[in-house]
Amino acid sequence: MVKKLQKVDAVIVGSGWTGGIAAAELTKAGYNVVILERGGDKKHEDFVGTKDELRYSKRYDLMQDLNKTTITSRNSMDKEAIPVRNNSNARLGNHTGGAGNHWNGMAFRWLPYDFEIYSKTVERYGKGKIPKNSTMQDWGISYDELEPYYDKYEKTAGISGEENPIGPPRSDKYPNPPMKMTPTIRLFSEATKELGYHPYRIPSANNSQTYTNPDGEKINGCVYCAFCEEYGCDFGAKADPIGTVLATASKTGKLEIRNGANVNRVSHDGSKANGLVYTDITTGQEFEQPADLVVLAGFVFTNTQLLLTSKIGTPYNPATGQGIIGKNFTGHFNNLSTYIGARGFFEDKKFNNFMGTGGLGASIDDFSGDNEDHTDLDYLHGYEVHYSQLGTRPIAHNEVPDGTPRWGKEFKKQSLKYFNRNLFITAQSGFLPNKTTYMDLDPTYKDALGNPLLRVTVTYDQQDRNRAKAGVARCEEIMKQMGADDMHVDVVKDDIEFDHKFYTDHFFGGTIMGSDPSNSAVNTYSQMWDMDNLFVVGGSTFPHNSNYNPTVTIGAFAYRAAEGMIKFLKEGGNVAQAALETNA
Amino acid sequence: MASDRRDDTAQGNAQHQQDLSRRKFLKNSGLLAGGLVGGGLFGGLLTGSLEKKEEKKKIATVKKESMVMEARQFFSRQHDFDVLTAATEQIFPEDEHGPGAIKLGVPYYIDKQLAGRWGINGRDYRHSPYAVKLDDTDKSAGPAGEQSILDRGDIFMLGLRKLDDESQKRFKIGFDEAEEEQQIEILQDFDDGKVAMNGVTSAEFFNLLLQATLEGAYSDPLYGGNKDMEGWKMKEFPGAQASYAGYIEQEEFKKLEPVSLRDYQGH
Secondary structure, eight states: OOOOOEEEEEEEHHHHHHHHHHEEEEEHHTTTTEEEESSOOOOGGTTTTTTOOOIISSSTTTTTTTOOOOOESSSSSTTTOOOSSSSSGGOOSSSSTTGGGGGOOOOOOHHHHHTHHHHHHHHOOGGGGGTTTTTOOOOOOOOOHHHHHHHHHHHHHHOOOOTTTTTOOOSSSSSOOOOOOHHHHHHHHHHHHHOOEEOOOOOOOBSSSSOTTTTTTTEOOOOOOOOTTTTTOTOOOOTTTTHHHHHHHHTTEEEEEEEEEEEEEEESSSEEEEHHHHETTTTEEEEEEEEEEEOOOOOOHHHHHHHHHHOOOBOOBBBTOOBBOOOOOOOOTTTTTOEEEEEEOOOSSSOOOTOOOOOOOEEETTTSTTTTTOOSSSSSSEEEEEEEOOOOOTTTTOOTTTTSSSSHHHHHHHHHHHTTTTEEEEEOOBBOBTTOOOOEEEEEEEOOSSSSSEEEOOOOOHHOOOOOOHHHHHHHHHHTTTOOOOEOOOOTTTTTOOOBOOOOOEEEEEEEESTTSOOOOOTSBBBBBTTEEEEEOGGGSSSBEEEEEEEEEEEEEEEEHHHHHHHHHHOOOOTTHHHHHHOO | OOOOOOGOOOOHHHHHHHHHHHHHHHHTTTEEEEEESSSHHHHHEEEEOSOOHEEEEEEEHHHHHOOOOOSSSOSHHHHHHHHHHHHHHHHHBBBBBBHHHHHTTTTHHHHHHHHHHHTTHHHHHHHOHHHHHHHHHHHTOOOTTTTSSSSSHHHHHHHHHHHHHHHHHHHHSSSGGGOOHHHHHHHHHHTOOOOOOOSSOHHHHHHHHHHHHHHHHHSSGGSSSSSGGHHHHHHHBSOOOSOOTTTEEEEEEOOOOOOOHHHHHHO
16 A cells, blocks of 8 residues: 655655755755655765775675666567676666765766757768668757856866866866876876877866865865775765765755655656655555655666656657657667777886776867767767776786786786786777667566566667777777887777676666657756656766766756756746747 | 694594695695795694694694684585685685785685675575576676576585586596696686586686685785785785875885775774
8 A cells, every 4th residue: 555645845766966966956946855765875974984895896885786676688679688687787876875976076078069969960971971770869959058057067066177178168167176197197198199189187076175165065185095986985075966965955954865765656647747656665665755846866777767667758669769768778888888998018117006086087089079070980979088097906907918817827927017017098989879779678577676677778880889999999099109018909899799787887868858759758957748747867868878977967967957847846837848939 | 724624533544635635735736835834734744743632733823823724604515615725726826926815815705705695696686587598699797607596605616516526527536636737727627618517607607716716815804815915915006095195196106005994994
């Protein structure tokens, strides 16, 4: 029996960056907000003294426990999907703060090209350049329209960076100076400069100095302890939702975070959302939390699964191309769009590889997005090449030159020798949406509460392989220039397929945004076209993937969505309608 | 040595047998060439002519001094543990750079891990149907037998006994007693997926064994491996340092005394 609770102004799924931003803005505007978070309660105190590679990087202590729920995965529609059973293949955020606790803090903006990819491609190369299988489309918003929200997010998180010589226009400089310059970052920067490229320091949410954000939240200066990805920050020096937006919302006295609350579906009457139905996982009791405004701010998989199980919107059908929910799944796939590149081994140089922090490094944008002329290239979109000094940890890092056995005497000797004598640079590339890369509900596997698991089907397109090859070749060129004595260069095979590793946490699509209900689930304020008091926020609304890390763009769209939510609570209706009428 | 063998209760021939196999194992695992020869336990085992009483005393002394004299939580059969010990030492052998798996406490680390949540795949999705035979492209979803119905403890038991069976079949001797080259040959065949197993491939078992051995060599000593941070020292990894802000811009390599979580959290 579902127990109905007292109505609130807004109820939100998830307490990560998007849910946190929505909560901060709504509570500051005077609304009462309940966040339903299926993970446990986390405070900064939980992150003190947790420099433990085994617990966090190998046993995934902060990640979503897959014994309750996971996803299933396959390479094509004619196959049966198999569940991703182990965290070593799926590193998904969980607990208060979500993935915002354990991100590295790489804080890139995306390019103007990204938001208008279809029209800009047609404009520059003609319609014939769009691959047949592609479902790429404009987002219904321009970079210039999004820019103020980028600025707002960067100031909330205290992003530390320097101006990118070929980056998109900015209304203001970064709120904090860039992170420290280290010898290896200098080596990468000098090599890329000599090759005629334009290196710049990676913008970082690991604050370069103590900073107080516009909401009055203090973020400490980073001490470069090298435990960032997969770890909460020991020093409160990495911008995360707990220390910023959730703290801001809590101060108003209008936020309640309910942990252990697993949302099962959106209750609705077909045109209005009534609230969220969830299970209290400590008792098994099911509750309905009614609200005027319902916000899905979960991860890509959560948002898509909730719409499908709640029967809201039309599920995407890859056979007909009809329907939206589940469409345009993209990501940074481990063996194709990130974590591949060139590793250099140095005989006479020894580096302080074990020092670092999550957002420390340098990047070049000469090949990002459409910065390179693609007329004669067999792919669209591009790649950024970066070197980052995250801090190498000893269980994970046992790199040895090609030809070395992977265990035994010779392995031990070489892995000890090269631990501090190797550097890796990677080409992170865009992945463009295609007809057969999508999400739907799995017909076989269920979660611990009996809900069907989300099924992911990923088919690599030839152009995605071509782009990855070009990126790796560029890494090889740069690593050579950096003076490596020996190199391991990753090989992108012509028949490479998705390896079912959902490790990067950079996934998109399923509830995509647009200017028109015919090709999108939400408007550019993240409001559902066919249910105006339901907002779906986060990476699930991105029609494609860029070559950059996504968090800042997710944050920017969350600020825009929050503006839309407040407008909706005041005026009702479709908040993008006015803008549409102006355009018409 | 990697054993908590109850020498004091062993009898006559059985004791002699064990001593012989221990001697062979020592030889095979390269420990004889290392610094252990002449230590109380091994000296006693090698001469074999010491009085029981005296040997007992020496063993007790060594037990106190040695890091590996812990108790097993997961493995009930000594021989399984001996096979594990021999296998991990081949994967991460003692050499001129420093200790191998045995001296680092890796077998005990693995024993503890298998006895806990990791050993029963406590964080993993464990609902049927399970897929045992997968296409090549799908296999990468299942490193270390992820798609198997077997848990990690099951896989270790099956794998270690298969290692021993293979050794018996090929060389008429237990895996832990086989020569170094024989052990390597068998392990390589497991790594290459050439040995038939039920429910999991030999390569999946080997991946699990390899992963666990490296974890035991390099995780914080609080888990029972990486004894005295010797794994980190060999690798010049300084552990749980509070901050590198003072050094990170410097050009030269910075050698630091490692810090464990015991130092870091125990303030």
